[in-house]
Amino acid sequence: MRTLDTKHTNKSPKPDTPQKPKEEPRYTSFNNYLKQTFGERVYRVPIDAGFTCPNRDGTRAMGGCTFCDDRGSGAPTINQVLSVKEQLETGVERIRRRYKAEKFLAYFQAFTNTYAPEAVLRSLYDVSLDHKDVVGICIGTRPDCLDDNILDLLAEYLKKTYVFLEVGVQTVHNRTLDLINRAHSAEEFFDSVERARKRGLVVATHLIFGLPGETREDMLETVRQVADIGLTAIKIHQLCVYKHTPMAIDYAAGNLPLLEEDEYVSLVCDALEMLPPDMVVMRLVAEGTREEIIAPQWAFEKSRIMEKIDGELIRRGTRQGSKFTPRAK
Numbered sequence: 001m002r003t004l005d006t007k008h009t010n011k012s013p014k015p016d017t018p019q020k021p022k023e024e025p026r027y028t029s030f031n032n033y034l035k036q037t038f039g040e041r042v043y044r045v046p047i048d049a050g051f052t053c054p055n056r057d058g059t060r061a062m063g064g065c066t067f068c069d070d071r072g073s074g075a076p077t078i079n080q081v082l083s084v085k086e087q088l089e090t091g092v093e094r095i096r097r098r099y100k101a102e103k104f105l106a107y108f109q110a111f112t113n114t115y116a117p118e119a120v121l122r123s124l125y126d127v128s129l130d131h132k133d134v135v136g137i138c139i140g141t142r143p144d145c146l147d148d149n150i151l152d153l154l155a156e157y158l159k160k161t162y163v164f165l166e167v168g169v170q171t172v173h174n175r176t177l178d179l180i181n182r183a184h185s186a187e188e189f190f191d192s193v194e195r196a197r198k199r200g201l202v203v204a205t206h207l208i209f210g211l212p213g214e215t216r217e218d219m220l221e222t223v224r225q226v227a228d229i230g231l232t233a234i235k236i237h238q239l240c241v242y243k244h245t246p247m248a249i250d251y252a253a254g255n256l257p258l259l260e261e262d263e264y265v266s267l268v269c270d271a272l273e274m275l276p277p278d279m280v281v282m283r284l285v286a287e288g289t290r291e292e293i294i295a296p297q298w299a300f301e302k303s304r305i306m307e308k309i310d311g312e313l314i315r316r317g318t319r320q321g322s323k324f325t326p327r328a329k
Contacts, residue, residue, distance in 0.1 A: 026310065026319035027272050030233065030282040034105075037162070042103045044138055045091035048110035049084050049124050054144060055183035056111075065170075066180045066246040067208070067239065069292065084127050092133060105164070106131070107138040114141040114150050121153060129161060136162025143167050143192035144184040155199040166235075167192055168206040172222045176211050181246075186225075193229055202232045204282060209267050210239035210259040212250070216267060223271045227279070228327045234279055236271060237286035238264050241294040248294055261298040261305060269312045277321025284309055 025032070034042045055061040082090065088106055095101050106128030114121060125137055137157065146167070157163050171177060172186040189205075196203050205226055209219050226234070238259055241251045250256040259267070268284055275281075287302040298305060313319060 026313045027275075027281045027284075028278060028320060030280055033233070033280040038103060038135060040103060041099070041101060042105060042135060043095045043099060043101045044105045044107040045088055045095060045134075046107045046109040047084055047087050047091070047128065049108055049113060051108075051111040051113055051115050053112040053142065054115060055181055060144065060183035061181055063181060063246070065182055066250075067211075067242065069242040069245050084124055085130075088128055088131055088134070092131065102133065103135050104131070104133050105136045105138050105162070106134050107140075109138075109140050112142050112145050113139045114154075115145045118149060118153050121150070125157060136164065138164040138166065140166045140168065142182075142184060143169065143189040146192040146196065148195065151196055151199055151201070154196075154201055158200060164202050164204065164233075165196055166204045166206065167196070169226070170206060170208045171211055171214065171218070172225045173214065173218055176214055176218070179212060190229065193231065197230050203230070204233035204235065204280070205231055206235040206237075207271075208237060208239050209264060209271075212247075212256055216263075219267060220270055220274065223274050227275050227324060232280055233282050234275065235283040236268060236281075237283055238296065238299065240286050240288060240296070240299050242288075242292055243294055251295060258296045261296070261308070265305065265308045265312055268309050269316065269318070272309075272313065272320045273316075273318050273323040275320055276324050277319075279320070281320065 031041070053064055056064040092104050095104065106125075108124070108128075116124075128134055128137055139154070154163055154165060167189065169186065169189040170180070170182065172189070174185050177183075177185065193203055193205070207219075207222055207226070239247075241247050241256065241258070247256055251258075272281070272284075285299075285302045285305045287299060290300065293299055
């Protein structure tokens with residue numbers, strides 16, 4: 001077979017195509033934070049440890065948050081039938097195969113993961129830390145399930161491993177918290193964050209944009225109030241209507257308007273500008289499957305929405321922290 005000698009052809013080699021400079025990230029990502037913290041990529045393995053919530057079992061209310069389905073905000077990959085040890089082992093292997101990962105965090109995600117006696121919590125946390133490739137624990141919870149004895153327990157773990165505490169609040173407006181059956185107050189949230197930080201714990205929170213009855217200013221006021229209380233990280237996402245929830249009934253009846261995607265993109269960019277420049281942004285768009293989410297339809301296009309958020313920040317010429325102003329103490 002004759003080989004073409006490119007040195008003697010009439011075609012000139014194409015000049016190298018200039019590479020467009022990569023746009024610098026305009027917000028502090030969770031992936032980068034974990035890489036800087038551990039010196040390599042670290043992945044979270046979601047776990048359902050069999051907890052419930054005090055607004056589900058009658059301690060504070062019944063039925064749970066009106067937006068929450070029967071997975072309790074747990075990931076679709078969780079197999080609730082398995083033990084914590086088995087969930088962790090299967091999750092580690094799944095993520096290892098997909099991402100070639102070597103280090104992991106045990107993520108107690110579903111429902112309220114400090115809602116049990118200390119001895120029960122200790123046994124569950126210890127099981128997760130027995131895995132040789134687990135370098136810490138992430139714990140999702142509510143502000144009313146962080147009594148001092150629980151925070152002292154977490155501070156004890158902090159002496160020997162990495163501990164990341166996620167305290168959901170969704171909004172700082174008590175009227176909305178009542179409406180969505182959270183059964184705790186904004187004041188309890190701020191108090192729990194202060195007590196956790198006094199113990200040196202890393203604390204994150206979750207916000208939902210588009211909760212019923214809230215205006216744009218309401219949502220941005222929530223951002224203002226959580227921006228300067230010493231949080232390490234934040235999750236922001238749009239309200240999604242999950243099947244078999246009270247909100248699904250309201251949505252079907254036409255009583256629950258949802259944010260349009262462009263309105264949401266604008267809100268997120270406003271929020272990012274108001275946050276401290278070093279606050280870690282864990283999430284900006286909720287995603288799910290058509291088997292679990294009814295609306296909005298753009299929830300199934302996370303990558304596209306993220307591109308629109310990036311594009312809007314570029315168009316504005318702003319970034320996370322551009323308008324952050326610490327409150328007077």
